Amino acid sequence: MRSVVFLPLLVSMFLGLVVVPALVVQPAQAEFTKGALYDPGTLKPRDSKLKVAVGDPAPEFELPSLVHGTVRLSDYLGKQNVVLSFVPAAWTPVCSGQWPGYNLAKRIFSQNNTVLLGITVDNLPTLHAWTAAMGDLWFPVLSDFWPHGEVASRYGLLRGEGVTERALVVIDTKGVIRYLDVSDINKRPDLGVLAKELDKLNQ
Amino acid sequence: MTFFCRFLAALFFVIMLLPAVAAAREFPDFLLEGDIDQTQLDSLGVAQLPLHLSDIKAEYLLVEVFSMYCPICQGEAEHVNLLHELILGDGLNDRLKIVGIGTGNTPFEVQLFRDQYDIKFPLFHDEQFEVNTALGQVGTPHFVLLRNSGPDALEELLVEEGVMDNLDAFYARILKAAGLK
Secondary structure, three states: OHHHHHHHHHHHHHHHHHHHHHHOOOOOOOOOOOOOOOOOOOOOOOOOOOOOOOOOEOOOOEEEEOOOOEEEHHHHOOOOEEEEEEOOOOOOHHHHHHHHHHHHOHHHHHOOOEEEEEEEOOOHHHHHHHHHHHOOOOOOEEEOOOOOOHHHHHHOOEOOOOOEOOEEEEEOOOOEEEEEEEOOOOOOOOHHHHHHHHHHOOO | OHHHHHHHHHHHHHHHHHHHHHOOOEEOOOEEEOOOOHHHHHHHOOOOOOEEHHHOOOOEEEEEEEOOOOHHHHHHHHHHHHHHHHHHHOOOOOOEEEEEEEEOOOHHHHHHHHHHHOOOOOEEEEOOOHHHHHOOOOOOOEEEEEEEOOOOOEEEEEEEEOOOOOHHHHHHHHHHHHOOO
16 A cells, blocks of 8 residues: 555656656757767878968959858958968867857957958858857858869868868968968867967068 | 565665765866966965965865857856856855866967956966866866865865856855855
């Protein structure tokens, strides 16, 4: 008889205090929760050969962007310095941290009269979903999806597996490359180094 | 049936006791570096850097492992500032102090985060991910409430990760875990 009384009570306590809380999902403010990103593991640090060098005129390009229409490098000629931030792939761990950091660093770019252009070989729908998870990015995000990686290839930044290197290209208002950094693809480049290079543009 | 009842009761109590056992975990007494000004050093009760967590003159420490590159940490920064203000407003700052550790962040990147959100509590940098690696590569933000009983005697009282469900509720959990209210 006592078992009959206590069993439902124990089952209720078990379900209410142990099982249900474990099933409750915490509300997410950003989408980069555990499991949202694909980890490709450790990759060959570099897998391409640069086709440009500091002092060269930056190759012109025209790419579709998420919210800024078609973007041409020449749009900024004579007006603003440009930083091209090539990142390998959407929804991967290092890339998914790099641009949110740049989002916070808007002042560093604007105080040096510099626009940042983010570029990947992902298509626009993928970039839309990915950048939405980062919050609102202040800089244009460009898709070098088709012809696949053509712009990255023009700069010598397309890797064998079809993604870009993790690279920064600083271009001055005359369209000349002033700084090039092809990082180890597995690591985020030091923002402080880029900030110093942007300061040099005004010297 | 009686056996099943006893089994269920035993299972229930074991599971309910597990978090209490887990909360007694020791926490590494990390050596920390950061661009900390004299006012903040004074507020921590330490004379110089680098410092061990246990050097901080407070009975309880709330450690936030964050990254300047983490969008959730960016979104939570203002809430953590408010939490700091709540602690100050309640006159608990001598007993409970917040410190942030920017994992994978350079001093420049931590300073950018500090400036962007006007953060008043001390922020340290963990440029080579040493803290994060020692903690088992935690996600950010990662909050740990510690009881500070001196060198190499830091005891985890509460561990939470990700977005705060509610600032007041989070603060209440901290105070309860520390026995401050």
